[in-house]
Amino acid sequence: MTISFEGKVAIVTGAGNGLGRSHALELARRGAKVVVNDLGGARDGSGASSAASQEVVHLIEAMGGEAMSHGANVADFAQVEDMVRQTMDRWGRVDILINNAGILRDKSFTKMSLDDFKLVMDVHVMGSVNCTKAVWDIMRAQNYGRIVMTTSSSGMYGNFGQSNYGAAKMAVLGLMNTLVLEGAKNNILVNALAPTAGTRMTEDLMPEEIIKAFAPEAVTAGMLTLCDDNAPNRFILCAGAGGYSSASMFETEGCFIPQTAQNPETVRANWDELTALDGQASLLSGAKQGEKFVMKAMAFMKAQQQQ
Structure with a gap:
């Protein structure tokens, strides 16, 4: 056309x-x-x-x-x-x-x-x-x-x-x-x-x-x-x-680190998961990043409660 x-x-x-x-x-x-x-x-x-x-x-x-x-x-x-x-x-x-x-x-x-x-x-x-x-x-x-x-x-x-x-x-x-x-x-x-x-x-x-x-x-x-x-x-x-x-900007799925272990050493120890390209996505807005991290935190809390 x-x-x-x-x-x-x-x-x-x-x-x-x-x-x-x-x-x-x-x-x-x-x-x-x-x-x-x-x-x-x-x-x-x-x-x-x-x-x-x-x-x-x-x-x-x-x-x-x-x-x-x-x-x-x-x-x-x-x-x-x-x-x-x-x-x-x-x-x-x-x-x-x-x-x-x-x-x-x-x-x-x-x-x-x-x-x-x-x-x-x-x-x-x-x-x-x-x-x-x-x-x-x-x-x-x-x-x-x-x-x-x-x-x-x-x-x-x-x-x-x-x-x-x-x-x-x-x-x-x-x-x-x-x-x-x-x-x-x-x-x-x-x-x-x-x-x-x-x-x-x-x-x-x-x-x-x-x-x-x-x-x-x-x-x-x-x-x-x-x-x-x-x-x-x-x-x-x-x-x-x-x-x-x-050209696009993508963000990896990343990792979750519980509050008791949030220090630079643990972040560095989880570097491979943090940078893994599996599941990377182009986010529709900045809020989507926050949503992703909140969901990770909620999933961790749910898993803890089920133990």
Whole structure:
């Protein structure tokens, strides 16, 4: 079945270049009206220009689509609110939000300034928070919303020199996990994309021929499956160079240690059972972990009473 976005309004942040540009163009090609957001700064977040986002708008209009550009700095909630207000004034709804905007300030942790750490957190984390907050009640009122966070293998698994970026990219997964629970009753689905693509964010890290293999369009093909009517929910899709996979967090079944024996030595002695992969599961919420431990305690007490 062809995935279509006819009649949908999408906001794509950081859409002047790279992945965001690819996302915006393909959403428009499949019928969406698109807000092309881009501050137009360098990849370290400095500077600003509307040239890139305006070019994307012109390309969309040339193919017969509808688009508008907005230069909101996603780290500034007032600017984000203005972007959403203009979107509502023009089209009256927001169906899709792609939180794609990001910057890099790579250095080893020992050499990294706290200002560089905070700036990356502000753009990636608060940028995603600000944009999501600005559209959340709109989506609740219309009982429809599709939100995509952009995470990264650097957050899920670590990458030397990217402690700020990695921390930010794990934070948006925590945001996703709770928004999934809060948005479900209003048909707001929230997913995450973990891309690997040859863009200006990675151009210094890969040879040119490899960058061509890691075209943004390959990532966009995956991203589109996360924001249509039949999208999954709470899904982490990894995509790059034609490869697609899912990532998940699992928790082992674990062990139970009675109160009289709860000390670090006993925990270490039960390490094999604690880490055994048999029965591992992806928990639906944080409360499920507490429920599991309570059930273990109750089972132990019941066994004691039957002796």
